[in-house]
Amino acid sequence: MLTDIIHRPNQVETLTLSAQGLRNQYLSLKNLTQPYFKNLIALRQLDLAGNNIRILDANTFVEVTQLNCLNLSHNEIRELPESLFAYQRELFILDLSHNLLTYLRPHLFDHTPWLWQLKLGGNHLHDTTNLMVNLKPLHYLHRLDVSQNHLQTNWSSETSVNTTPRLLTHFRYNMSSALAESLNYITKLQPENYEGSKINSTVINLSGNRFREINLDWLVAANITCPFEINLEHNWIKHIFALQKTDDCTPKIKLTGNPIVCDCKSASTYSENFHSLFNGLQCVQTSTKVVKDLAQLQRNELCAWEPVLCPSKCNCYTQFEFLHINCKGAQHIEQLPRPEQVGLKSTVLDISNNNFIVLPLNTTFGYANVSQLNASHNKITSINLSQLPTNLTVLDLRNNHLKTLSNEFLRTYINESTKLKYLYLSENHWICDCSTQQLVYTIRTHRTRIPDADQLVCANLLNDTLLIDNVSELCPTPLNVEYYQYLNTTVISVALIIIIILCIIALFYKYKLEVEVWLYSHNILRFCIRECELDKHKTFDAFISYAHQDADFVNHTLLPQLEQCEPPFRVCTHERNWLAGAYIPEQIIESVEQSRRTIIVLSQHFIESDWARMEFRTAHQCSLVEGRARIIMIKYGEITKSDLLDRELRAYLDMNTYLDWQDVRFWDKLRYAMPHKVGRERNSDMLRINGRMYVMGQVEMNRLREEIV
Numbered sequence: 001m002l003t004d005i006i007h008r009p010n011q012v013e014t015l016t017l018s019a020q021g022l023r024n025q026y027l028s029l030k031n032l033t034q035p036y037f038k039n040l041i042a043l044r045q046l047d048l049a050g051n052n053i054r055i056l057d058a059n060t061f062v063e064v065t066q067l068n069c070l071n072l073s074h075n076e077i078r079e080l081p082e083s084l085f086a087y088q089r090e091l092f093i094l095d096l097s098h099n100l101l102t103y104l105r106p107h108l109f110d111h112t113p114w115l116w117q118l119k120l121g122g123n124h125l126h127d128t129t130n131l132m133v134n135l136k137p138l139h140y141l142h143r144l145d146v147s148q149n150h151l152q153t154n155w156s157s158e159t160s161v162n163t164t165p166r167l168l169t170h171f172r173y174n175m176s177s178a179l180a181e182s183l184n185y186i187t188k189l190q191p192e193n194y195e196g197s198k199i200n201s202t203v204i205n206l207s208g209n210r211f212r213e214i215n216l217d218w219l220v221a222a223n224i225t226c227p228f229e230i231n232l233e234h235n236w237i238k239h240i241f242a243l244q245k246t247d248d249c250t251p252k253i254k255l256t257g258n259p260i261v262c263d264c265k266s267a268s269t270y271s272e273n274f275h276s277l278f279n280g281l282q283c284v285q286t287s288t289k290v291v292k293d294l295a296q297l298q299r300n301e302l303c304a305w306e307p308v309l310c311p312s313k314c315n316c317y318t319q320f321e322f323l324h325i326n327c328k329g330a331q332h333i334e335q336l337p338r339p340e341q342v343g344l345k346s347t348v349l350d351i352s353n354n355n356f357i358v359l360p361l362n363t364t365f366g367y368a369n370v371s372q373l374n375a376s377h378n379k380i381t382s383i384n385l386s387q388l389p390t391n392l393t394v395l396d397l398r399n400n401h402l403k404t405l406s407n408e409f410l411r412t413y414i415n416e417s418t419k420l421k422y423l424y425l426s427e428n429h430w431i432c433d434c435s436t437q438q439l440v441y442t443i444r445t446h447r448t449r450i451p452d453a454d455q456l457v458c459a460n461l462l463n464d465t466l467l468i469d470n471v472s473e474l475c476p477t478p479l480n481v482e483y484y485q486y487l488n489t490t491v492i493s494v495a496l497i498i499i500i501i502l503c504i505i506a507l508f509y510k511y512k513l514e515v516e517v518w519l520y521s522h523n524i525l526r527f528c529i530r531e532c533e534l535d536k537h538k539t540f541d542a543f544i545s546y547a548h549q550d551a552d553f554v555n556h557t558l559l560p561q562l563e564q565c566e567p568p569f570r571v572c573t574h575e576r577n578w579l580a581g582a583y584i585p586e587q588i589i590e591s592v593e594q595s596r597r598t599i600i601v602l603s604q605h606f607i608e609s610d611w612a613r614m615e616f617r618t619a620h621q622c623s624l625v626e627g628r629a630r631i632i633m634i635k636y637g638e639i640t641k642s643d644l645l646d647r648e649l650r651a652y653l654d655m656n657t658y659l660d661w662q663d664v665r666f667w668d669k670l671r672y673a674m675p676h677k678v679g680r681e682r683n684s685d686m687l688r689i690n691g692r693m694y695v696m697g698q699v700e701m702n703r704l705r706e707e708i709v
Contacts, residue, residue, distance in 0.1 A: 016047040098122035117143035126150040152210035202228035336366030346371035359387035402428040432458035541569040543595035545615035547605035633658035
């Protein structure tokens with residue numbers, strides 16, 4: 001183990017492991033596991049570069065929680081476990097360059113919020129979206145190297161980081177004292193990386209990949225502010241796109257070594273804002289194959305958009321498969337360039353943030369080819385079919401002065417249209433009345449094609465949206481009002497009655513035992529709770545099983561209350577109803593079978609009595625066979641040695657309730673548990689065994705006296 005050969009491992013701050021310097025050149029650290037770094041709790045910098053490492057265990061770096069710099073470059077790592085850096089919250093620099101990585105597990109960097117520099121160059125990464133999703137938690141990332149990979153998808157605003165990074169100029173003020181000390185430690189350790197103001201600059205290296213087109217708008221979407229440096233050298237970039245303005249500073253973007261094509265697609269980028277980017281950049285003209293300096297070309301040399309084709313206040317350019325036309329400050333449009341003029345099939349027209357009151361007629365030259373129309377933030381009051389292109393797939397009408405939409409428009413462009421994919425209608429002054437019913441139906445039916453349907457608010461109804469509007473209430477009549485008032489009253493009344501009945505039923509079932517005990521003890525509705533006549537052939541109402549030490553309680557307390565109540569119960573006990581000298585087990589069985597209930601007087605003496613436990617087992621078995629509750633358990637006195645309980649009796653006590661002699665309602669509950677009877681019946685002291693009838697007590701004495709006489 002590594003810590004076994006290091007003196008005082010808990011004080012080591014910098015550690016470099018290299019198998020290349022060993023005498024045997026074939027040695028390598030192919031697998032790294034947690035025990036390698038046990039007790040290295042103070043480790044700040046760990047260098048594992050060039051060790052032919054192939055596999056990293058998920059718990060490899062669990063012990064080194066103070067790590068600031070980690071170098072895993074020049075190995076053979078193909079995959080990183082998702083929780084590999086779960087304990088490295090103070091990690092600032094991570095070098096994973098020159099490995100065999102093709103994919104990054106999701107949430108890989110969720111627990112490294114302070115990561116400032118990440119090196120992934122020289123791997124086999126190819127999915128730009130996967131990379132950007134993993135970078136989202138890294139709000140302080142200002143050094144990113146993904147050069148010499150296989151990235152080729154468009155690095156656009158759609159795949160950029162949608163969180164707002166924080167500048168490192170505020171880095172020191174937001175961190176704890178321990179993290180500030182760690183940053184100072186790294187600054188001293190590698191001063192060449194932190195000279196002057198470089199600590200708050202952003203450097204992104206994308207060179208040596210396979211990008212064919214680059215949209216520089218992702219710099220704005222990712223909130224990458226100056227100073228920054230983007231290296232796009234030695235890719236396959238032919239076209240560069242940029243519409244959004246960057247900061248006033250001069251960005252540094254390296255584009256040499258790319259086959260830049262100077263045509264209409266580059267015209268949108270060629271402006272004063274990006275002019276300095278192209279100094280020294282060579283482009284290849286598609287017609288003459290002549291290499292020229294892009295900065296020396298005039299705009300009309302890139303793309304000969306004549307005013308007759310592109311309106312004077314519009315910006316026309318091609319991107320991917322669309323002809324884009326952006327008109328800012330235009331009052332009206334007389335004609336537009338047609339997409340087939342530049343080898344395309346459809347047009348994206350953006351006339352947002354203007355003062356259009358009505359849209360152009362679809363007879364306007366070039367307007368019929370528009371497939372996506374953004375007319376948001378204007379003053380449009382109405383829409384009719386003569387103003388819309390027939391091949392429209394996206395229509396944005398947000399933030400205008402619309403109050404309603406005609407049924408003809410709803411039917412043609414939504415209900416019957418198979419081309420329209422998205423319609424945006426929010427932030428308008430919708431009036432909810434009788435004329436809005438068709439609009440409400442349409443929105444509910446096609447809400448998947450109206451992404452902002454939840455935001456459509458009625459201007460004449462406070463806090464009411466078109467989705468939740470009751471269509472019949474938009475146009476009420478006196479008859480409808482009266483009908484709905486009556487219906488509401490009826491529904492509320494019926495609901496209240498049902499709720500009250502359910503509450504009564506719930507309370508009855510919850511306190512059913514208490515209610516029935518009270519009714520039975522007060523002789524109220526006793527016929528409703530009378531036990532069925534399944535046991536009418538049985539001789540006794542109850543057989544009392546008890547230890548002989550508890551005979552005084554049974555004979556002087558329990559028996560009088562049961563036999564002298566109204567109606568009286570017939571009770572069998574072994575002292576009074578058994579025949580002396582008869583086979584005891586047989587008498588136990590007969591006593592249980594000829595009694596409707598078996599009362600167990602559970603005491604410490606009962607637990608210690610073998611015969612008493614046998615009586616319980618017999619009664620329990622009989623109850624199980626018949627599938628009915630036959631046993632009444634009475635707890636009498638304290639049970640001090642519960643460990644003497646046998647398994648069957650303990651299981652019964654765990655699963656069933658019992659009566660406590662100390663309960664104030666003991667007699668009411670006991671009588672309720674006894675068989676329910678009506679009327680007075682003759683008491684009997686006879687117990688039948690094998691067809692013979694034995695009499696005990698006073699009955700037996702009278703019979704013997706008669707025989708003697």
